[in-house]
Amino acid sequence: MKDYTRKLLDNLDLGPGGFADIRFQNSETLFMHIQNGITQETTSTRMGGASARALVKGAWGFSSTAEVTKDSLQDILKSAVSMAKVASAKIKEPRKVDSNFATQGTAKLKMDTDPKDVSIEDKIKIAQDYEKSIREVDKRIATATSRYRETVSSETILNTNGTDVTTESGVFRLIGGAVSREGNLQQRVSDDVASSKGIKSILEFNATERGTKVGEKAIELLSAEKPLSGKMNLIMDPSLVGVFIHEAFGHACEADGIITKGSILHDKMNKEVGIEEISVVDDPTIPGLRGTFAYDSEGTKARPRKLVTNGVLTEFFHTL
Known part of the structure; x- marks a missing residue:
């Protein structure tokens, strides 16, 4: 599909100062949300698609699709060019792109610990332990939550200047939160661990100890003095x-x-x-x-x- 996309871009006639690019994106996400001892959500999602931009006579046009086929790529590129042409008749400040702007490269995601090597049961237990340790600190913890998210994405960008870049990236995060309440007074505390290179830091995170500290901090704040x-x-x-x-x-x-x-x-x-x-x-x-x-x-x-x-x-x- 990349070779076909390059041909589409190379065959465009955008006029002086014209520019266009096509971007492919794909991602896989695992998300878990636990609140007050109940698993509210555990979802695994895959998303993907492509988008096209075109600069014609100083105006931008944009179009996207969730279905990546040869026909859909033709359609979004045609739509982006058409939008740009219409907009160019009314634009007050024409935009431009450096015609020498072009990069080539690939960036692979090098993970310290691949989340696929860890069972979903182990990940759920980490999130459960985190939430439980927050909740059990004190009866005045009104809400205890933990959220686990892992996302691995890939993106490919090609443009009419010759750019051809593919990158892989990741976001891996565990968040814990406490809401303490006493009478009309309410306090909120959160803590998290996050990385862009795998889940090693999450596996090494002492969820029970850190969760207890989150809960204790939320309780301490109930008696905190009002700041100046x-x-x-x-x-x-x-x-x-x-x-x-x-x-x-x-x-x-x-x-x-x-x-x-x-x-x-x-x-x-x-x-x-x-x-x-x-x-x-x-x-x-x-x-x-x-x-x-x-x-x-x-x-x-x-x-x-x-x-x-x-x-x-x-x-x-x-x-x-």
Whole structure:
């Protein structure tokens, strides 16, 4: 099917500045959800399909299908081109793609422990033990939950510039949560373990011990003092720093928000956005983490991006 797709793309006539790509995606997911001693859900799903994009006279068109056949690929490509042509008559700011943008490569998923080598019974027991240890801490635990998810995906991207990239990726995660309640007071605590390279970290995770700590923390918070309000200096836990900068700053560096001027950073390139001691790097090449990837969904090879250098904004997130 890949050779056929390449022929479809090579035979397109998109005019000056034209561009098109076709993307194939497939995934397998196992999901389990246990709450208050009851298994709420255990599902195994497979999903797949293809999508096509076309850039004609500065306008984009998009179409997709869940049934991958030669006819369906022709149809979605034709539809994407047609949409782009219609949109080009009304577009105010024509878009463009670097005609030299092309990558080739394959990234295989190298797992420390393949989830297929572990029985579903063993996985269920881990999730059950996690939830049970949370629930049994105290009668004031109103809700105890655990969720197990494993997803293995593959993606192939081909475009008219010559890109041909196939990647395999995985997301493996065990989450536990507790809601404690006393009178009208309610507190919530969660903990998790996750990886992109297999389930070794989940198998080594002490679900009973960690679950007990989740439950105990939820109970402790029922008697916690109310924090002060107002502006103040904070000393933040490293994990919280990651979440904070992801939400408050990372999303603001995304190119779509920059182009539409919806981001507070749209006019801040090469300007000071923080104190000199702060530098911010996004690095998806670090192996085994939840944000690790070799190529993105447009075929761009991953690389570290230095968003802030000594307090100065130096880069945005963008691919094509």
